[in-house]
Amino acid sequence: MKRHSLLLLLFFCIHGIYAQVEFKAIPEKTTIGINETIKLDFSMNDDGDNFNPPSFKGFNVSGPTQAITGVFKKQTYRKIYTYYLTPTARGKFTIGQASIEIDGKIYKTIPFQVTVTAAVQNGNTSGNPVVNNAKQLQKALSGVELVAEVSNPNPYVNEPVNVVYKLYVRVGTGVRSWDTADNPQYPDFWSQTESVPKDRQQVLQGTHKGEMYNYVVVRKAVLYPQKSGRLELEPMSTSIVLEIPTGRPDAFGNDGYTVENKMVSTGKTAINVKPLPENGRPANFNGAVGSFVFKATSSKTTLANGESLKLDVSVTGKGNLKLFKLPKPSVAPELEMFDPEHKENISVTLSGMEGSMSDSYTVVPHKKGKFAIKGLSFSWFDPKLQTYRTMAFDNIMVDVLNVPAASAYDAETASSGRKGAPEAREPFRFIASATTLQAKGSSHFLGSVLFWILLVLPFLLMPVVVLARKKKEAYDSDVTGSKIRETNKLAKKYLAEAKNHLGDKEPFYMHLEKALHNVLKAKLNIETVDMSRQNVRELLLSRKVPADTVNDFIKIMDSCEFARYAPSSGSAMQQDYDNAVAVVTALEKQI
Numbered sequence: 001m002k003r004h005s006l007l008l009l010l011f012f013c014i015h016g017i018y019a020q021v022e023f024k025a026i027p028e029k030t031t032i033g034i035n036e037t038i039k040l041d042f043s044m045n046d047d048g049d050n051f052n053p054p055s056f057k058g059f060n061v062s063g064p065t066q067a068i069t070g071v072f073k074k075q076t077y078r079k080i081y082t083y084y085l086t087p088t089a090r091g092k093f094t095i096g097q098a099s100i101e102i103d104g105k106i107y108k109t110i111p112f113q114v115t116v117t118a119a120v121q122n123g124n125t126s127g128n129p130v131v132n133n134a135k136q137l138q139k140a141l142s143g144v145e146l147v148a149e150v151s152n153p154n155p156y157v158n159e160p161v162n163v164v165y166k167l168y169v170r171v172g173t174g175v176r177s178w179d180t181a182d183n184p185q186y187p188d189f190w191s192q193t194e195s196v197p198k199d200r201q202q203v204l205q206g207t208h209k210g211e212m213y214n215y216v217v218v219r220k221a222v223l224y225p226q227k228s229g230r231l232e233l234e235p236m237s238t239s240i241v242l243e244i245p246t247g248r249p250d251a252f253g254n255d256g257y258t259v260e261n262k263m264v265s266t267g268k269t270a271i272n273v274k275p276l277p278e279n280g281r282p283a284n285f286n287g288a289v290g291s292f293v294f295k296a297t298s299s300k301t302t303l304a305n306g307e308s309l310k311l312d313v314s315v316t317g318k319g320n321l322k323l324f325k326l327p328k329p330s331v332a333p334e335l336e337m338f339d340p341e342h343k344e345n346i347s348v349t350l351s352g353m354e355g356s357m358s359d360s361y362t363v364v365p366h367k368k369g370k371f372a373i374k375g376l377s378f379s380w381f382d383p384k385l386q387t388y389r390t391m392a393f394d395n396i397m398v399d400v401l402n403v404p405a406a407s408a409y410d411a412e413t414a415s416s417g418r419k420g421a422p423e424a425r426e427p428f429r430f431i432a433s434a435t436t437l438q439a440k441g442s443s444h445f446l447g448s449v450l451f452w453i454l455l456v457l458p459f460l461l462m463p464v465v466v467l468a469r470k471k472k473e474a475y476d477s478d479v480t481g482s483k484i485r486e487t488n489k490l491a492k493k494y495l496a497e498a499k500n501h502l503g504d505k506e507p508f509y510m511h512l513e514k515a516l517h518n519v520l521k522a523k524l525n526i527e528t529v530d531m532s533r534q535n536v537r538e539l540l541l542s543r544k545v546p547a548d549t550v551n552d553f554i555k556i557m558d559s560c561e562f563a564r565y566a567p568s569s570g571s572a573m574q575q576d577y578d579n580a581v582a583v584v585t586a587l588e589k590q591i
Contacts, residue, residue, distance in 0.1 A: 143173060148164075162352075184233055238265075243259055296312070313327065339361075494515035523587055
């Protein structure tokens with residue numbers, strides 16, 4: 001009897017286990033490339049009603065399709081809703097709970113996360129297999145490609161590389177829309193990119209892989225590799241909605257078509273960068289690559305009556321102009337040279353940088369005589385000739401006829417290390433007109449109130465002196481802070497210079513642009529080479545700067561750039577100046 005009871009209990013336990021309702025989400029995988037499609041099943045072992053799928057944010061969705069296996073109310077019964085998900089962007093996305101009602105109860109699936117990475121090689125981009133069985137559909141889907149065309153796959157370091165991204169679609173396939181899902185970054189390159197707006201994209205025809213295709217240019221980039229070796233460009237991905245003919249007429253007798261989503265990617269593109277040759281490299285070479293003309297000129301060579309001269313050092317041509325510094329002149333001790341005024345007139349196109357930059361030094365003499373400004377030389381590597389080139393200038397001799405007396409005296413004392421004796425300048429003193437006689441028998445200084453004050457005062461001031469000294473040491477050692485303060489000072493200086501040149505277009509926009517660049521250097525701690533529009537926008541937004549302020553800042557930078565090549569009125573300059581002051585003031589408060 002006891003044995004029968006145990007068997008009966010075991011039977012009910014097993015029946016209870018098998019009778020348990022099961023409803024779960026089964027993804028094909030949870031880590032995919034942006035150019036892949038995954039299959040997602042919602043499976044249950046009992047029939048239900050009111051199935052509600054989750055939100056598929058971050059994905060294009062195809063489905064559902066429904067499949068039933070086994071016999072209802074049997075242990076083998078299985079009902080499945082199938083979806084196909086294609087990601088629209090990189091990142092981590094959560095697939096929420098799906099729900100269904102079975103026998104009056106609500107059952108829900110467990111949420112899970114899908115990680116979308118960069119595009120993978122030979123990614124699975126197939127959609128709904130029920131639709132994809134059509135040969136015509138497969139041919140249309142395979143006839144969509146995103147290609148990165150590289151102008152020079154084997155450049156030298158700092159030689160420009162032109163990359164054009166083209167979206168090819170086989171003729172006969174309609175395109176409803178497309179959107180960029182993932183733009184590449186260029187960590188090993190100095191880069192400037194240009195995304196072509198849709199209203200400016202032209203549909204052209206050309207031959208691709210031996211067939212006629214329609215294509216559009218969606219993005220352009222000019223890259224300057226900063227190191228040698230094999231460098232890979234990150235893939236670019238685009239989501240495209242296709243209208244594909246089905247070969248069957250619709251209800252109105254017109255040619256029917258089906259709409260399909262597809263994610264296309266360029267895949268990774270490799271560039272083999274050659275190092276600059278060591279053989280024949282000049283000692284003064286500082287990284288200039290291209291074709292240049294170097295000049296070093298003096299405004300005058302004879303000075304008199306306190307005159308000064310302008311020493312201009314400039315480079316003009318085509319190459320990596322923003323990625324090297326001009327040589328600095330050396331002058332005799334009797335000549336004082338001030339910090340230069342730097343000017344740039346550089347345009348960046350798909351073929352690379354082109355233009356000029358210059359440093360203008362002011363030189364002031366402090367002594368009569370003939371003095372030399374040492375000759376300057378500039379070296380660069382010409383990738384077309386595959387050799388180094390150098391331009392050099394002889395010493396510039398400056399003949400100082402005379403200098404003001406005070407300047408000559410200062411030069412003498414500076415060179416001898418003496419500060420000058422007051423007796424030499426003032427040998428006789430005036431006769432004193434008043435005395436400080438003290439009555440005989442008056443109290444002495446020793447033991448007086450003043451004596452004790454002066455005795456105790458150094459001890460009281462000692463902690464103050466120690467604290468002040470520590471604060472000064474911390475101030476002097478703060479290299480970053482000093483750089484930021486100096487950059488802030490330059491920003492204010494150039495902003496004031498821009499105001500002084502209102503009405504004169506070129507110097508006004510040049511100084512206004514320098515002010516904006518120095519604001520970015522101070523607030524974001526970046527250099528001029530990193531000031532691409534996209535990089536500036538991302539850095540400002542990461543510092544919690546409002547989007548309106550960021551957009552206003554970018555607009556002013558664009559105005560400075562476009563105004564050099566277009567006419568501009570005085571009212572437009574005043575408005576740009578007022579907008580710049582407002583944006584700089586806002587950044588001072590927000591960062």
